[in-house]
Amino acid sequence: MRALAPLLGRTLVLVAHPDDEVIGCGALLQRMQQGAVVFCTDGAPQDDFFWKRYGSRQAYAALRQQEARAALGCVPNGAEPIFLADRAPELVDQQLFRFLPAAFEALSSVIRQWRPQALLALAYEGGHPDHDSCCFLASQLGIDHELPVWEFPLYHRSSDGLGVKQEFAVSGGEDVVLNATADEQHVKRRMLEAYASQGDIVSHFGVELERFRAIANYDFSRPPLPGVLNYEAWQWPITGGQVAESFVRFLESRSRKPHLARQHT
Numbered sequence: 001m002r003a004l005a006p007l008l009g010r011t012l013v014l015v016a017h018p019d020d021e022v023i024g025c026g027a028l029l030q031r032m033q034q035g036a037v038v039f040c041t042d043g044a045p046q047d048d049f050f051w052k053r054y055g056s057r058q059a060y061a062a063l064r065q066q067e068a069r070a071a072l073g074c075v076p077n078g079a080e081p082i083f084l085a086d087r088a089p090e091l092v093d094q095q096l097f098r099f100l101p102a103a104f105e106a107l108s109s110v111i112r113q114w115r116p117q118a119l120l121a122l123a124y125e126g127g128h129p130d131h132d133s134c135c136f137l138a139s140q141l142g143i144d145h146e147l148p149v150w151e152f153p154l155y156h157r158s159s160d161g162l163g164v165k166q167e168f169a170v171s172g173g174e175d176v177v178l179n180a181t182a183d184e185q186h187v188k189r190r191m192l193e194a195y196a197s198q199g200d201i202v203s204h205f206g207v208e209l210e211r212f213r214a215i216a217n218y219d220f221s222r223p224p225l226p227g228v229l230n231y232e233a234w235q236w237p238i239t240g241g242q243v244a245e246s247f248v249r250f251l252e253s254r255s256r257k258p259h260l261a262r263q264h265t
Contacts, residue, residue: 001031003176004212006148010034012116014107014138016130017043017093018068019195020122023166023205024152026188027180028120028212029072035079038110039068040103040134042085045093054197061085063197071194074187082110094236096133097243100250103137111145119149124218125156125169126229129236129243136220136247140254149215157230165205169225172216180208220247 001008011032015021021029021037029035044051044061051060065083072079085091087109088102096103121138122131131154142149156169168175180188188207195201223229223240232239 001178003174004028004031004178006118007120007150007212008032010115010117011036012111012114012119013037014040014119014121014134014141016040016096016122016128016134018064018071019192019198019201020131020154021068022071022188022191022195023201024122024154025120025210025212026191026207027178027184027210029075029079030077030184030187032077032079035075035077036082036114036116037068037072037079038082038084038107039065040084040107040137041091041093041096041130042083042089043068043093046095050093060197067195067197071191074191074194076187082114084110094128094130094238096130097238097246100133100137100246101253103133104140104250107137107141108144111141111147116147119147120212121149121151121215123151123153123168124216124220124224125153126224126231126240127155127157128231129238132224132240132243133246135215135218136250139215139218139220140251142215150212151215152210152212155230156225157228157233159225159227161228161233163230166209166211168211168213168216170216172218173213176212178210178212180210220244220251 042061043064044057051057054060087106122134124135153168155165185207229240
């Protein structure tokens with residue numbers, strides 16, 4: 001646990017959707033002295049495939065928020081949920097890359113109010129455009145607020161088209177593996193079960209191991225991986241090139257070089 005010491009104090013976790021935090025760092029949250037989780041979208045895509053049975057997109061978003069509160073309520077030391085869409089309603093699931101300035105300002109406000117010692121975010125891996133946007137935002141917030149930034153993987157698609165879960169997609173420093181205790185695994189399963197709207201998540205992701213590292217030195221002006229990204233294979237109307245272009249525009253608007261995202265240690 002010595003290697004994870006930077007994350008065990010007052011840590012702000014940036015995730016895209018309710019349930020990301022449990023899958024990626026549900027055990028680590030149980031070891032933090034003071035943890036808070038910022039959900040950077042409302043968790044409710046515009047496509048009615050996701051919310052039709054709940055009556056409306058707004059009802060589904062409210063349900064996901066309720067589930068997030070229940071999941072974080074299982075953490076023994078407590079973990080505060082912060083819903084960024086309450087501050088910026090345009091932050092809709094799958095659309096985060098289109099509203100980076102609004103998300104950045106809202107997150108900066110959270111950081112000023114909450115005063116974390118470190119940030120922890122999703123990795124840049126092409127699994128979901130919102131996940132990649134969280135990684136990018138965390139990298140820039142770390143620079144602006146002079147905070148160490150760490151990351152964890154969720155899922156990506158390998159070069160041969162296979163789904164890979166909870167492993168980093170690209171090299172970028174030494175991984176720190178957390179082996180969850182039996183009690184931590186039990187709590188993590190309870191947290192996952194709180195997300196009943198997402199189906200049987202437990203069967204798709206393990207609860208035994210979690211991986212972390214200081215954020216890699218990504219080139220955010222390019223997609224994270226060559227070939228077809230996971231969400232491109234799902235045939236979403238979003239490409240990795242479009243997401244990377246949005247990162248470049250954001251950096252240019254802030255007079256930063258679009259190819260650079262400094263590594264945090």
